[in-house]
Amino acid sequence: MTAPSQHDSLADPPADSPAVRPSFDVDRARRETPGTREVTHLNNAGAALAPAVVLETMVGHLQLEAQVGGYEAAAAVGAASEAVYGSVAQLIGAAPHEIALAESATRAWDMAFYAFGLGPDDVVVTGESEYSSNVLAFLHRARRTGATVRLVPNDQAGQIDVAALERTLDELGTRAALVSLTHVPTSNGLVSPAAAVGEVTRRAGVPFLLDACQSVGQLAVDVTTIGCDLLSATGRKYLRAPRGTGFLYVSDRIRDRLDPPFIDLHAAEWVAEDRYTLRDDARRFESWEAGVAARLGLGAAVDYALGWGMDAIEARVGALAARLREQLATVPGVVVRDTGEHRCGIVTFDVAGRDADDVVAQLRRARVNTSVARAASARLDLGRRGVGDVVRASVHYYNTDAELDLLISLLSDLVAGRAG
């Protein structure tokens, strides 16, 4: 996949060194992102800056709702709402009827995970990079059903040990109810070897739920290449969509084996007083009511990402993050904490003698947005590695070398005691 030709224009001199990404029109990306004029935004793994088109789409629909009524406005944009499914499907290589829209990645993931009918013999298999809320859900469900949780250790590279996973699935046999994997953890720049996991789960015939909350929008994610049966994602992070949006991919092959945790008049048809039938697509995992403006904003953000091309985005984000890791390694007292063989736009590090919260607060004063990944919320990742809270700088394609240089300069000053 390549970016359409209109994105390749380099008529304006690039804001960025040609070495990083010669073919990516960073100037255009920044012109179309009002927030780049206000802040140095390196908190894209929290929530990225929306492009103008996403803001305009949302605001335009909210205004229409206020003018003509919420249902009447929804009817007026019926085709555009429907098109969101097609856009999301295209983004991840699925079919539109395999997509359910959701209020967040958390709720999308919940609708998938809690749809498994677990019993005391069942085992949920996961890894040390699993998102903390997912682990809480495993413990919650284990308490209710008697199911157990099996943690596959990391390999030497600090990512899930795929050979150990395979042995675990062999050993468990039919007791393995599902494999749940977080594609990119919130507390680490690593990219989990999802496709290798998918190969193993397919061979073992075990359902594979991929939490792609931090990967969709920064990596080219394809459900067929990965081989997952379920995938959840959010809008607000790398996709640059509004908060309060997310989606769930439910493959045709798994849909009828799951029981949606909740149903309503949208998910099911009430065919007689005491009988209902579930609808025959992934929307059985949705509810009827939705913030239509937010959904249209999600669609606009996905279309915008597709316009740049996910391969081009992945390459640029990866190159910027690699450059940042190299620069960080030159600052005395700064240690990069990312693990794994393949890394992404998330860069985690700590600064000797400084609390992560303090570092983030100091950077914020210079209008540089970063965030803290907390050890208490990453017990299996940071916790097991013996690392405390870390600073997280997460880059996007609209960031520039100059912004990374600013971060490095501020950190150098901080370490040298010239600020704070």
Next chain:
Amino acid sequence: MTAPSQHDSLADPPADSPAVRPSFDVDRARRETPGTREVTHLNNAGAALAPAVVLETMVGHLQLEAQVGGYEAAAAVGAASEAVYGSVAQLIGAAPHEIALAESATRAWDMAFYAFGLGPDDVVVTGESEYSSNVLAFLHRARRTGATVRLVPNDQAGQIDVAALERTLDELGTRAALVSLTHVPTSNGLVSPAAAVGEVTRRAGVPFLLDACQSVGQLAVDVTTIGCDLLSATGRKYLRAPRGTGFLYVSDRIRDRLDPPFIDLHAAEWVAEDRYTLRDDARRFESWEAGVAARLGLGAAVDYALGWGMDAIEARVGALAARLREQLATVPGVVVRDTGEHRCGIVTFDVAGRDADDVVAQLRRARVNTSVARAASARLDLGRRGVGDVVRASVHYYNTDAELDLLISLLSDLVAGRAG
């Protein structure tokens, strides 16, 4: 409760006949509601027109997010976000820590209902006005757990027979797991006798879940007066808040007896690798991620409603609806279908020889917004009464006598064959 003095000013001549509501400043309400200049909005039970302050609040926050980042914007409005809980609590007479915010009334209700640990001996008790999605959830849960559903019949007035409910609870004893009641149905102008039901459930010691989706915002709803343990509501309907908002009231006395259907890092604290503790307020029924702009819009809408005063709103809405029912009764071929002793702003009717869809479409051409309540989605209400699809005209305090006259005039023309 009375409207604050600034709302009582009648310096401008009222747009409305003084007979209906002399003290309600309808002109001001309409000035502050841009949509009243565009449409005759009688679809307030679908989604009401937002006041300008709600639109401005949402748009303002979305712009801030695009400028400084989603998390950074959230941090900047932390106090305002927190205040939403206080506003909602004040609206329904609860304490702020008894409020959970949600993405919709459906999801708020789901988080409450699915939190009951049902077994084969348990009985869910409900009435014939119960919202269809709730009934689907009962059937869904019954299929999974073996629990059964008991339907309490209506009385002569067409509302839940409270004496029959009492007998049912006596008979069931500890098998009665909960009573679920829809306060105002979507397909009928009746107001269920919620406080009488609350008296019975309290006496029987059975948990009482009230679906107040259609009542909050048009009626003065107080959880203590009603005596419910749980109450769910939406923002988009009579509260005039954004789509994609809702809330759940969880009384202190029931919170620890329920197990939230989903948990995440916001609902629970991860205290050790294999252990979590639920937070000690109603927010254990929330998820961490939320559309902050929509939540702030909800808060603005609640504050706006409180500014008018819920008693004043209830009186005006009720008076307008009563006037409309009287007028409808004078149109040949039009039959009002509302039941119950106490009625609200929802007015349902059918027109002899005309499909409800056709009537609504004709009215829409004159920029009059109404909607269809479908018999297939109201099997226990319209279905059991032998009524087909009905037209629903739902009034709000910003509607005027002139708008009702327009509706009557259009319907008269329709009946006389002068349109369509």
